[in-house]
Amino acid sequence: METSLQIGNIAGIPVKIHWSFLLVIPLFAWIIGSQIVLTTELIRILFGVPIDATLITAGLNPYILGTVVALGLFFGVFVHEVAHSLIAKAKGIKIHGITLLILGGVSQMEEVVPDPKVELPMALAGPLTSLAIGIICSALVYVFPVLPDPAVAGVLIFTFGYLGILNVLLFAFNLLPAFPMDGGRVLRAWLARRMPLSRATQIAADVGKGFAVLFGIFGFLMLNPILILIAFFIYIGANQEATFLRYYVLLQDVTVADAMSNSLVTVEPETPLPRLLELMYETKHLGFPVVERGNLVGIVTLSDIHKVSPIDREAMQVRDVMTRDPITLPPSAPLIDALRIMTTHGIGRIPVVDDGDLVGIVTRTDVLRVMELREKA
Structure with missing residues (x-):
């Protein structure tokens, strides 16, 4: 059964939404909306700008803004994946599609033996795009205070300040040297210039499993199911990456x-x-x-x-x-x-x-x- 719905394409790349994406948006909207007062104060302190919270906290606005921020975050994730895909496509790698799902987004590419010269720029493209989005959103925070309506300015400062913080965190998180995140691929590409690809992959996979164990421990200690879910995601992804390359090396040149x-x-x-x-x-x-x-x-x-x-x-x-x-x-x-x-x-x-x-x-x-x-x- 098809679990993803195609909603369009960009540069000839199909764009799909997984059913789990429809669950995570209201969840994120509720989390953001229920913590809106605390988050508004955090944004005010981090950016050092006054925020009029009149409209932000009125009625159902916290959850409406939560939905807007959640959609904005996933739009940033989508642009992040587009950056990966465009670089990969320019390097001759076939892209089957981009899918948005519960833990973010994923670019489905043809499975080939990684070339460090190709993998390094491709892996860096996504996080650097997230960083650029984060910087732009953060810069806009300092533009909105000049608006004549302080309440409207407060809504815009909250929205873009929140998106700025999230995209910078997305940049940092993705650069953790752990498969299957971009940082794991950056680490492998760097190591592969100094040792055989199979060895570089195994080291990067082992580092990824180490991060997965740490996330899992913190998740259990803090009773945080999201951290536990991320731990499983990283551990399974690291294991699959190492297994795939092992298969590829062993079956190389075999018909x-x-x-x-x-x-x-x-x-x-x-x-x-x-x-x-x-x-x-x-x-x-x-x-x-x-x-x-x-x-x-x-x-x-x-x-x-x-x-x-x-x-x-x-x-x-x-x-x-x-x-x-x-x-x-x-x-x-x-x-x-x-x-x-x-x-x-x-x-x-x-x-x-x-x-x-x-x-x-x-x-x-x-x-x-x-x-x-x-x-x-």
Whole structure:
């Protein structure tokens, strides 16, 4: 099920909103609105300007301003991600989209082995953009006191002062040297100039996990669920980054042809499901390509059979449960592409087709076997 709604595109990059984004805006609006008196005083002290709070605290205005500030913050996050994406696109990296979600925003880029010369400016672009937004918002705070209506000036000072502080904090937070934040990528790019990329990634990932543990401890001690959530986010992101690069290094220069099985067992669309189950027991395979008149027409797996009740299976054939027009790969495709497709689509095998002919099948087990052999070599 699609969990994000596309709302437009910028420079050819799709922009989406995740459903969790719709939850965090009212939450932030409530938090900001309920603390508006304290925050107004903090802004007055930090910027050293008087603030007329007449309109700020009147009626429902605290929560309306909370909504405005929350939307302004996420607009800043969006611009932050656009900066990443534009630099990456200019460096030849394909951008699949930008998605706003509960913890901010994320740019979906094609997975490639990081080039430190590309990663460094790309990683710095986002935080520096946030810093620029923070400086501009903060500078405007000193412009608004000249307005003739002090109450209106107070609202503008509060709004832009708050956004200035948040964007500067966003700049500082993102530069923490912890994956998957920008600072972790900056650290890796810097280390990769002095050591192998795999080693640089492992060090940056370990630093990220260290920050995650610290955030988690502080979150538990302060009973702060947001810090605990951030800790999980950082730890999982750091682990995924290290794992991805490990896979990429181990599978570098390996093609699907190097790992696929050539001894194919196929079934026909008319094969009864009971016979298909028997074949699985006999061959110890959990999925088969479906071939009709020499052409690949689908793929059938044990999970497809499990979708049907045991009673109904007796009267059904492979054609009733198979996946039609399955994803295929040529023998020359990089094996890392096969692993990426399996992970993305939640499948365990991909038929290998060469010039329209079915020549083999590659499974997740085949990929893991190659990785194990290369790791021990």
